Amino acid sequence: MASILSRRSMTSAVWMALLFVLLIASLYVLGTMALRLDRFSQYYSFLLVANGLALLFIGTLIVLNGWRLTQEWRAQVAGSRLTVKFVILSVVLALVPVLLVYSFSVRFLRANINSYFDIEIEQALDDALELSRESLGLQMRTLQRDTLNVADQLVGVSDNMAVVELNALSADSEASEMTLIGPNNRIIASTGLSDQLNVQPVRPDDDLVSRAKSGIGYVGVDPVGQNDLYIRVVTPVLSDDPTQENSVLQALYPIATRSAKLAESVQTSYQQYRSLVFLRRPITLSTILTLSLALLLSVMMAVWFAFYAARRMMSPVHELVEGTRAVAEGNLQTRIYKKSKNDELGYLVHSFNYMTLQLEQARDKTQTSQLQLESQRAYLQAVLGQISSGVITLDSQQVVNTVNAAAISILGDELQGLTGRKISDGAKISNLTGQFCDQVLSFLESGSKATKHKHWSAEMDVVAESGRRFLFVRGAELEGSGSEGSGTVLVIDDITVMISAQRDAAWSEVARRLAHEIKNPLTPIQLSAERLRRKFSKKLNGEDTEHLGRLTATIENQVDSLKSMVNAFAAYASTPQLNLVKTDPNSLLKEVMELYEGTRGVHIELDLSPEVRELPLDVPRIRQLVHNLIKNALESQSEQTHPQVRIISLERGQPSFRELEIRVEDQGPGFELDNLGRLFEPYVTSKTKGTGLGLAIVKKIVEEHGGSIKASNREQGGAMMTLRFPYPSGIVVTGGDA
Template identity: 40%
Template sequence: MVPEKIKPPVSLSVLVLFGLILLSLQLMSSATQESSQLSAMYSWLLLVNALGSVVLLGLVGANIYSLTRQLKKREAGSRLTTRMVSLFVVLSLVPAAIVFYFSMQFLHQGIDSWFNVEIDKAMEDSLELSQASLDQRMRWHLRQTQQLTDRLQEASESLATLEMENLRELSEASEMTLFSRQGRIIASSSINPGDILPSLPDEHIWLQLRQHAEYVDLAPMREDQLMIRVIVTVKAEEPQYLQALYPVPVRIADLADSVEFAFVRYQEMHFLRDSLKLSFSLALSLVLLMSLLAAIWVAFISIRNIIAPVKELVKGTQAVASGHYDQQLPVIVQDDLGFLVESFNEMTLRIARARDETRLAGLEVENQRAYLETILANLTAGVISFDALYKIRTVNQAAYRIFHIPVSYFIGQTLSDIAHGYAELAEPLKVIQRLLEQADDIWQHRIAFLGQNGRRELLCRGTPLFSQEGRRVGAVVVFDDVTDLMQAQRNAAWGEVARRLAHEIKNPLTPIQLSAERLQHKLADKLAATDADILQRSTRTIVQQVEAMKEMVDDFSEYAKPSKKQTADIDLPGLVQEVLALYAVQSGVKFKVDYEAGLLMIKGDPVSIRQVLHNLIKNALEAIDAKGQIEINLNRLRKNNGNFIEIALYDDGPGIKDEQIEKIFEPYVTTKAKGTGLGLAIVKKIVEEHGGAIWVDTSRKVGAGFIIQLPAI
């Protein structure tokens, strides 16, 4: 990949802006140093530099705002940019602040040193010395002029005119004029012949002259020449005034002007001392502020360019984290960051290749998994797999068809957790859970429970799963619904027994009965009364027992017959009332029937269901010896996602012994002295043929109770 050219951190516009800023600062510095230009340029330059500071502050503020938004959005590189800019600002601000502090101290102390007491005293002494020198010269010229008045006291006006030239030359005055009391010019003499009129005093001078009789002062003349004007009173008959103009030497005048100008300038500077401090401090502050703002702005631009590869790298890593493994970054610089970017690109290429390989492997695994799931979904046997903690991992559809609960909703839970929500399945699920936890090898167990379609029997087989290291990682349980198979086998076995018994017993019964009746008929008249009575009783006993055995054979035949149900909709409350009507004549027996409002309908064979009720009521009557109460309750309930009709029949007889409860429904098991033991077996067979279940209610403390649950419609 060809690297791109490095872009300069500062563009041409930035350089031009920096040049303008430096020029403006230089001009402002010059303006503060040259007092003659301070009032003319300083304000404008200050305004320009202030505007430049505002522009730089706006640029820095815009960068800070942009960085703040990036931080809120958590953009790549924003925090690193913040740390680097903060570090740069701290590193640049601390030394700049120190230099600024000591510069301000030096500036203020330096300006204050200009106006100390010694300099003030020297400037005042210089001015005083200059003034004293001029005062001495004026007093000397005053005395000189006063001495000249002695020569004019007795002179007439004409003589004074002639004497004026001599007096001027004698005194080395530039001009000498004699005025009358009214201010009229009497005589005048000037070193410059071209002067027609002498220098005339103004009203202010005349006023002072009349008050003090003399006047002396400096008087500026034309061509910037400084003169000493002296006017004294000439004592004569009529008072006169002599004015003399003495030139001040150029050197003395220049020195006096220089001293006066320096003193005035010094006073101005002393007056503007605080303003100077403020001006210099403001200029220095602007220089520092603009330098810092410009440096921070350049830092933002430079750091942004430095962080650019890092931002690209962060975006690339985020893209890789999002799954875009083919992400490639441009190599901007050939340095450590460039090497890092190249390494990143190489890493993404390898990850992309590994992803492709993993995708192909995953597709193969998914195909195998789909193949396996298809097989499991079409199995009639339920299959549930568990992890090492016996939590459900997978389950097929057959498990739902068998248990009639959405087992897939319980992925990640144990069978015990499911048992809490389905109380009717608690016992079988707990048995399977116990076998899972205890068995270390393949196991098999038969479980019975009452499901939606009645009593069901499951054949469960389980096996633990081990890893290649021999560590137990889970288990698999496979269970088949063998209810129909077991029932068919059981019915077939008992039916074969009943058929054989009926065949073997029924054949000799008729000859026995006929032979007994023939003996009674042939010998009754030939025997004595006592023997005839014995013969009659014996014959009657034989006939009765034969009839009993015929009934037993009929029961055997009934049990052995295959089911030929004529299904119809049966109204259980009405059927119960019909059956109870046959037993209403029983003396001493009270029947109590209780059923909830609503339809209590089932689908089945009315004859078979009537036989179930007859057998149960008959057993109850025999148990209570035709004395007591028989209670029948009919209820509708929902169980295992199905609707059932529950028939509960109770008596208040002696009840059933605990050891007989488990075998009470097996054929040829009875608690009565007489009976074949097929009544409850036939009842159980009929109930199960109708998809229901029957069991003994052991919750009652008095009498016996049976509960039948049949699917409702």
């Protein structure tokens, strides 16, 4: 495209140069014509109009160029301001000398033309003309006298004799023709001796005849025929009869050839000079007009060429600016066509193209690296998202960079708000995050630096709404180029469940051993106590018998109590084979609730969803579970006159994973937060009575059914136990053992 532009630009320049040459040539011809007064220049007007139209064409082009440049200026097109400056400068540079030359040329032209018309020459021509007249006048006076003599001799001559007399008289004179005109204006006689005259006599003008009749004669140099000069004398011939008008005699005398030529020469020169004098102003105006046209042509061509040159020269600059803008906007594929090869602009264009090429390659490399980095980051995010351990990364300024899903799961959704903030701001996010961050921060600031270990680990515990949770945190300082490293990565594992399981396992072992070791001696102790009472009650009297009875009763009661406790431990420690039967949970809950009907002051509310389906359950153990929960709920409201328990059943979860949820709510004081995490451990209880194994057994039953249990406090007060039992996926239980 650029080559087309360049070729087109050259073509227009060639055409304009041709037009310029033609105009200059035509102006030269015009100038030549204007200075010559001959009449061959019939194309003068045509050339003048053609030049005017050509100038109009160039002027139109200039106006269009100017308008276009103005538009570009207003639109702030790249390079337009420089082009305007260049054009203005070029025009001024061209205009000043041209105007100077023009003014001087006009002045010299006027002076030159005025110099043609010298006063002395004019005076000399006037004098020559007057001299010619005087010379002719002398001849005229002589010839007038001769003619008067002839007229005197014709006085009294009759008309019939007039021809003879006139011929005789004219023979003695130099007249080439004599004509006698009678009173009636008829030619009476005429004589002609020259062949140059017409056959018909030359009749004088009527006014001359009239004046002659009245006595006033005439003498003058008159042209007769084509170009011949004659001295004409018209004089009256007096009549004898006073009543008759005078006759008139006209005599024509040829002027000598030499004198005639000289007179004609003088007249021709005089007329030419007078003509020049008369045409002086039009000639001056014509010449100035031609000169002005040449000036206008020069100026307009200079202006047009200024536009042309400015555009041609500014074209690479314009493209460079446009290219720079494009590069600034991110288009690094911008290349500029190199029009000029060896000048500075060509070198600049080459450098620009090389620069954009380098930038493009560098950007491609950067983009490739960035894509690889993004890919690796995505891969890492995917890995971090899939692992169960929470991962938090900090930079060298302890600002949280990344937090994976597991960490959010462990420390709550609020942890996301810590991204981009310093870890010391953890307390501002949430209580749980604050507890974690404080411990990590203290460890980061004191522990790791003190030991100068790059890898460390620690167990931390935090109290959440769901209770105390135990975290195992490992930290590692990332390698970096700085002295402080590039950051720290924290790996968090929630070991609450594991610790709980370990405790459960330990308690189960303890319970099993206790049951085994304590239960065996209890029967002999009880039997021995009964034997002691039977054997010694008869031997003792009065108070001793009574005292023995009380003691043995105490032993038996305590043994019973121990048996109950041992049975409870046995139940906790035992892992019986579940007898799963497809059961309607709502029916089971109603059945258990019926046992509490009639209990004074107790109000148990059932909110059972009819959509709850049957699922395989070990009915006795579930019944025991519900009993325990109701019992616990009632015991927590022992100080209330109207304890209330509400049991809710519903189905929840996604279509692919449905769960039965049973909630038992009371209006008691709720759970203490410190115990909330350990509520299901044996001997963790806030009650003064009982074995402390109730909730532990409840949890065990739930877990045996593959479910989960959660204890929490209700917002409106009271405690809430939430149990969830999963429906077997894809299996429709019809009854019998599961």
